[in-house]
Every structure is written in C-alpha cells, then in structure tokens.
Amino acid sequence: MGSTAFETLFGGAAGGGKSHGQLLDALRFAVCYPGSRQLMLRRTMPELERSLVPASLRLYPQRIASYKVGEHQWRFQNGSVLEFGFCDAESDVTRYQSAEYDVLRFDELTHFTESQFTYLISRVRGANGYPKQVKSTTNPGGVGHHWVKARYIDPMPPGTVAEFDGGSRLFLPACLADNPFLRRADPDYEKRLRLLSIHDRRALLDGVWELDEGRYFTEWSPALHVVPPHPIPRGWRRCLTIDYGLDMLAALWIAQSPDGRSLVYRELYEPNLIISEAAARIRACESANEQIDCRLAPPDLWNRRQETGKSAAELFSECGLDFEKSDNNRVSGWLALHELLVPRRDGRPLLTVAETCRNLIRTLPALRHDARNPSDVAGAPHELTHAPDALRGYAATVREPAAPARPSAYDCEIGAFLSY
Structure with a gap:
C-alpha cells in the first residue's frame, strides 16, 4: 500500500x-x-x-x-x-x-x-x-x-x-x-x-473480476448494443421516456423504425432539478424542428402533491410537456426489455444505444437480480436504476410498429446526438 x-x-x-x-x-x-x-x-x-x-x-x-x-x-x-x-x-x-x-x-x-x-x-x-x-x-x-x-x-x-x-x-x-x-x-x-x-x-480464491453471476441482462454486449451516432430517417417514430425524482432525472430519447428496431439516441441524466428546471432541460435537448411522437412517464407522476395539490404530470404539462402513462409493471417491463436486447435471427438485437448515452451504457449491465424475486431487478444501489427504469417504461409500453414506409434514401435528418 x-x-x-x-x-x-x-x-x-x-x-x-x-x-x-x-x-x-x-x-x-x-x-x-x-x-x-x-x-x-x-x-x-x-x-x-x-x-x-x-x-x-x-x-x-x-x-x-x-x-x-x-x-x-x-x-x-x-x-x-x-x-x-x-x-x-x-x-x-x-x-x-x-x-x-x-x-x-x-x-x-x-x-x-x-x-x-x-x-x-x-x-x-x-x-x-x-x-x-x-x-x-x-x-x-x-x-x-x-x-x-x-x-x-x-x-x-x-x-x-x-x-x-x-x-x-x-x-x-x-x-x-x-x-x-x-x-x-x-x-x-x-x-x-x-x-x-x-x-x-x-x-x-482466484481473485477473478469477470463475474457474470447475478447480472440481470446477461444478453447485454457492448459489441452488439452500443453503436456510433447515425442519421435517423424521417419515417421513424420518436419517443421520450423519463424516470423523474428530485434525486435524478433520467430522460431517454428513442427512435423506432417501421420494422420495430429501436435506437436510444440521446440521454439526459441530471440530479436536483425541480419540475420547471427538468422541463427546461428536456426542451433544451430537443432541436426546434424535432417531432416527438410520444412522451412516457411512470404512473406515480400523476399522484397529487400535498404542497401544491397538483401532480408532477400536471406541472410538467404547465411547462409545455404532456406525458402519457407508461406501463409500470416491473417484471413484465423487464421481460419486454429482455426481448428487445436479445439478438434475433439476423444476429442483431431490436434495441441499440448510441455510444453518447454513457449513463445508460454504464448502469444497464450493472443491474443485478433481486435476491427475493429473481424476476425483478435489485433496487440497490438506487443510483443504477434511474436510466434503466426509464427504458423499462418504453419497453413495456412500446406500440406495434407501423406498416413499413418507403422513404427516399436521402429522406433523413442529421440530428445532433446529445448526452448530458
């Protein structure tokens, strides 16, 4: 020493x-x-x-x-x-x-x-x-x-x-x-x-650090799931999904292709934001012409707050952000996320993450099984759960993809992939 x-x-x-x-x-x-x-x-x-x-x-x-x-x-x-x-x-x-x-x-x-x-x-x-x-x-x-x-x-x-x-x-x-x-x-x-x-x-005994036992998402592989930022075609739907608390705002922007592929292309990960500040930070991340097709938040944001008589969802709405309730069933949500991460017949998963989304890339593979309920994720350490919880809300709520569109090869938007 x-x-x-x-x-x-x-x-x-x-x-x-x-x-x-x-x-x-x-x-x-x-x-x-x-x-x-x-x-x-x-x-x-x-x-x-x-x-x-x-x-x-x-x-x-x-x-x-x-x-x-x-x-x-x-x-x-x-x-x-x-x-x-x-x-x-x-x-x-x-x-x-x-x-x-x-x-x-x-x-x-x-x-x-x-x-x-x-x-x-x-x-x-x-x-x-x-x-x-x-x-x-x-x-x-x-x-x-x-x-x-x-x-x-x-x-x-x-x-x-x-x-x-x-x-x-x-x-x-x-x-x-x-x-x-x-x-x-x-x-x-x-x-x-x-x-x-x-x-x-x-x-x-051996002091080995490559331990996978207890890891929840064993299918996670940086080689498969982490990709460089790339242009998003205009025909793809875009979704914002959040997990919000005063301890941490975790927001993920996800683009979905017509055939059901999803790309997490931007994240916001910041603590100690009141709702007006959180809404302002979210809006600042989005470009002026960016069309967000749905915004998802967990149902507890609709609980009324004693100090204001309003819910967090209402306060976000007053700041210009209208959210829909995501499915908050933990086990079915994690299972849905498993399905998005597992490689398909072509060897590619349905969900990939832009390499700029560092906090999601850091926390998702670190999640462990809950010792009392192996189908669920352990709640501790809590810091690891914010971004994955936001992603779980998307996985549990994502709609069936629309019929495949046929955009022009040049009909795409070169958007900035922001990571905070």
Whole structure:
C-alpha cells in the first residue's frame, strides 16, 4: 500500500492481507505526518466492530496512540487522528460533508455505491502539504463490482499508474500467496475456499473480476448494443421516456423504425432539478424542428402533491410537456426489455444505444437480480436504476410498429446526438 498514486486499489482474492495492510499503512502515515487526519470506512458499523477495530487494537502500540471508543477514533501523541466511519444508507455520506482528510481509506470498496465514493473523495483536501490519497481494498463481487472494475481493472494493466481527470490511479492485485502468515497459521484456509460455489471460488480464491453471476441482462454486449451516432430517417417514430425524482432525472430519447428496431439516441441524466428546471432541460435537448411522437412517464407522476395539490404530470404539462402513462409493471417491463436486447435471427438485437448515452451504457449491465424475486431487478444501489427504469417504461409500453414506409434514401435528418 506504499503507493504514491492519488487512488490505489489493492484487490482480488481473500486472505491476501488487504485489511491488515491498510491498517499498517494508516499507522505509518499517522506517525510520519504529525497532525494528519485519516478516515477508514466500511459499509456498516457492525462490520467495523467485527473487523477493523479489533484488528487495530491488536496492531497499534498503546504507547503512541489511544483508541476513543465513543468517537471511533485513534488519537496519536503527535496529533494525528485515524477515524473509523461507515456509510450504510446513500444519505450517510452527508455526515462527512464539512470534514477534511489527508487520506481516505475504503475497506471492501465493492460494498459501496459509486455515488457514495465520488462524494466522499471530495473530502480529501487540506492546506498542510501532506500527501492527499484515496486507498481502497476489496474482493470482487458486491453491489459496486461493476463500477470498481470499470474504474480500476479495465482501464490499465495491474501495477501500472495511469493518469485520469482528477488524478492518477493504480490497481494492485491481491492473492492468497501474498500472505504467508495466514497460510502458516491456517493451512486449511485455502481448502475451505475451494469448497465454495464456482462463482464465490473464482472471486475469493482466484481473485477473478469477470463475474457474470447475478447480472440481470446477461444478453447485454457492448459489441452488439452500443453503436456510433447515425442519421435517423424521417419515417421513424420518436419517443421520450423519463424516470423523474428530485434525486435524478433520467430522460431517454428513442427512435423506432417501421420494422420495430429501436435506437436510444440521446440521454439526459441530471440530479436536483425541480419540475420547471427538468422541463427546461428536456426542451433544451430537443432541436426546434424535432417531432416527438410520444412522451412516457411512470404512473406515480400523476399522484397529487400535498404542497401544491397538483401532480408532477400536471406541472410538467404547465411547462409545455404532456406525458402519457407508461406501463409500470416491473417484471413484465423487464421481460419486454429482455426481448428487445436479445439478438434475433439476423444476429442483431431490436434495441441499440448510441455510444453518447454513457449513463445508460454504464448502469444497464450493472443491474443485478433481486435476491427475493429473481424476476425483478435489485433496487440497490438506487443510483443504477434511474436510466434503466426509464427504458423499462418504453419497453413495456412500446406500440406495434407501423406498416413499413418507403422513404427516399436521402429522406433523413442529421440530428445532433446529445448526452448530458
């Protein structure tokens, strides 16, 4: 963990000494940089109390630091502080909104959502001149597997520091062989890992990141479903479908060919918009001569609001956007989306997505099965569901295509494919 990159992930197989290394690196930093502040996070407080806290009590010398149980902090004689924290709910990140840390440490990063991570790394700041870093450990799997893999595993080879907007990143693979102390103390640990299911064994023993078990849309393939923006013929119907809440507006523009092919050609993905702002942003995305044939929204937008006595649908209408109710049956909607994604006899799916629609491309393959209802999508992490929910509304409600038209080869519209 002695990395100098701004972000470092030490991840892979279980038993590689990841958490132990994280604690020792935190101890080294606290001693080397007097008055420094660090935050070490697990998803829940019980996880902290079962793992990091007792391990730190065994490792840290009492003559240079003392642990304050009520505050979950190690306080060092040189003024340094190591704080243990947690983020169970999405909103728990706000408990750290005024804090400043030199180093932020995530234990089991794949247990966190991407929105929690990106908010919390903004707390890494300060004018003391000390190194500012984010250091994380994890095993493959968990609700954050997809975004962690996309951030650290896919972009660069292991052990290579790569530069990105916002700072450098490094992935260090972990394996059981990295921890000879555990193998000597518990020689049967590896044998027990080999008794796990194939999926768990690949994640925990082999440290494999290419895990598909639990993925809802297994038919999704970037090679099949992601396409460059291209002209849309005038004879195609256009539809806007949205999922709206104050936490996120997800809007997708979809063009449907006469033979039933659908192209998601534009997206809008933006949080913290009241209805008038959301309507203005939607209208700004559409060109002046763009004909939208239908606008779909989930039925809950027709519920009357206590503060105004009007529904969200009525407020959108007052802003010039009239919506129809989409079919909100979750299971049948997801099944309809499966049908659009599965390749047909010609090898092509009925639905493709323009490569500019980055949030839909990011979130749709990350959806997992609901553990209690395998026919449904898991509702957590919630951040992943907004754009797919909008697409589900379209899939469940889409009409039968009109009779094939015969437009001129030149009768097409070169529209801008906007992505926000």
